[in-house]
Amino acid sequence: MTVCLSVQNLSVLSGAKLILRPLSFTVSAGETVAVTGESGSGKSTLARALMGLLPDGFETSGEVTFEGQNLTTLPERAFRDLRGRRIAMVFQEPMTALNPIRAIGKQIGDTLRLHGAVSLRDISAHVQQLLDRVGLSNAGVSAGAYPHALSGGQRQRVLLAMAIACKPALLIADEFTTALDSKTQAEMMDLVKGLAIDHGMAVLMISHDLGIIRRHAQHVLVLQQGCLVESNETEQLFNAPRHPYTRALLSMSLHGTNRPPLTQIPVPSDATEGSQL
């Protein structure tokens, strides 16, 4: 498989605080890699670092190569062109990402127009295809609908339609099904899986939900307090977890309990799983 995203020794610093310790991994075309770990372990920081969207005051080092381009040295203008066109992201809160006073078809069309993905006269037809693809047409949702008239799951589908509008090579999905019921979660993940298969889209999926990860990811990265403690093929990780923190996460998920306390498991002091890859 062609490597789509290669991360080498990426670290993130905020002031004197090391938020992410040097970590390395790759995501290939058509592959889904999951990132998991407790709240505050650095999952969203990793996603934002890859998108070049860290808040002011954050510094990165290391190298991120996407489709052969080094993103860490890419001028902001060129990065802006990549975002939404070649690298897309979907978040958990659809309402904050959607304009409440613009019809959803127009918002999807805006994405296509912004990136010049299709000719102007073909935009409506493409919007309709995207609404069909994400299952909104079947649910009776038209391009003229406004976000407030949709359910949370339907809004997430709109965001997914916008994210995939330009057929990105990489989709970063940050807890984007977390707020949805399990049936809608499964439908959304199946949609993403279909896109990965049909278009060879690489997916970096951030999730607390180990059940979803096991069903949809081929590889899993486990973060503990900003440190990549385990990186393994999904079935190997679930069947024979190597790191005590991974074992504790699996046990918590299995028993629905917060014992043993994860904070008591020591974070490795220097070399990390990722930096050895």
Ligand SMILES: Nc1ncnc2c1ncn2[C@@H]1O[C@H](COP(=O)(O)OP(=O)(O)OP(=O)(O)O)[C@@H](O)[C@H]1O
């Ligand atoms: N804007 C910020 N300013 C300062 N520190 C931040 C900021 N955003 C995140 N952090 C810190 O970075 C660390 C990692 O946070 P991050 O949001 O990446 O974790 P997470 O694993 O995504 O958590 P969650 O699952 O709750 O979303 C935390 O210690 C957090 O306090």
